[in-house]
Amino acid sequence: MPSQPTTLDQAYFDAVYSANEDPWSFATSDYERQKYEATVAALTRAQYSEAFEIGCSIGVLTRKLTERCGRLLAVDASELPLKAARERLAPYPSVTIRQMKIPDEFPDQSFDLILLSEIGYYLSMPDLGRARQLLIDxxxxxxxxxxxxxxxxxxxxxxxxxxxxxxxxxxAQANGPLAHLTNKRADTYRLDLFQKRED
Incomplete structure (x- = not known):
C-alpha cells in the first residue's frame, strides 16, 4: 500500500525562498493581481475587526486586506519571506506578522475573518483535518x-x-458548523466563502 503524502515542512519553503525572494511572482504577476482583486471582492462586509491570514508570504495580499480589517494577524511557515512582508506592512500598525506553522501552532484568540489562500494543499489530509477544526473553533x-x-x-x-x-x-452540509455563501471557479483557481453558523 502506498504511503500517504505528508505535509510539506518548513525546510521545503525555506529552500524555495532561498532560491527566489518572490517565487510565485506575487508582486508582479497579472494572474496574482486579478486573483487578489477577486479575493477581496468576495468579502461581504466592509470591515472585519479581527482577521487572520494564513500564508502571507511577502505580504502583497496582506496589504490589500488592511483596508478591510481593523486588526490583522498574518503568518507564514517560513521566516524568509517575512522580512519583505514586514517592510511592505511597516506603515500599517494594525498588522502583526509572525512565523507560525499551521496546524502545529495556532493563535490563542478568535477572529471574524480567516483567510486560507494557496496553503491547504501543502498539508496532508490528517493535518488539513486538524487545521479545519482549529479554523472553525x-x-x-x-x-x-x-x-x-x-x-x-x-x-x-x-x-x-x-x-x-x-x-x-x-x-457546510446540513447541521454542519459552516454555511456556504459563495463559490467562484476561475480557469486555474477556486474560491469559496463560508460563514460560521450562529445557532
Whole structure:
C-alpha cells in the first residue's frame, strides 16, 4: 500500500525562498493581481475587526486586506519571506506578522475573518483535518472563512486545491458548523466563502 503524502515542512519553503525572494511572482504577476482583486471582492462586509491570514508570504495580499480589517494577524511557515512582508506592512500598525506553522501552532484568540489562500494543499489530509477544526473553533459565530486555491495538479503537493475546498464543504452540509455563501471557479483557481453558523 502506498504511503500517504505528508505535509510539506518548513525546510521545503525555506529552500524555495532561498532560491527566489518572490517565487510565485506575487508582486508582479497579472494572474496574482486579478486573483487578489477577486479575493477581496468576495468579502461581504466592509470591515472585519479581527482577521487572520494564513500564508502571507511577502505580504502583497496582506496589504490589500488592511483596508478591510481593523486588526490583522498574518503568518507564514517560513521566516524568509517575512522580512519583505514586514517592510511592505511597516506603515500599517494594525498588522502583526509572525512565523507560525499551521496546524502545529495556532493563535490563542478568535477572529471574524480567516483567510486560507494557496496553503491547504501543502498539508496532508490528517493535518488539513486538524487545521479545519482549529479554523472553525477560532472563528466567531457569524465569522467568515475564505478559501482560495490553485486547482491544477502539482506533483509536489500532498493535495489538490479541489480536495481542500471540497473537504471544507463537508462542514457546510446540513447541521454542519459552516454555511456556504459563495463559490467562484476561475480557469486555474477556486474560491469559496463560508460563514460560521450562529445557532
Amino acid at each position: 477560532h472563528l466567531r459565530p457569524g465569522g467568515q472563512l475564505l478559501l482560495v486555491h490553485w486547482t491544477p495538479f502539482v506533483p509536489d503537493y500532498p493535495l489538490t486545491g479541489d480536495q481542500v475546498q471540497d473537504f471544507f464543504l463537508e462542514s
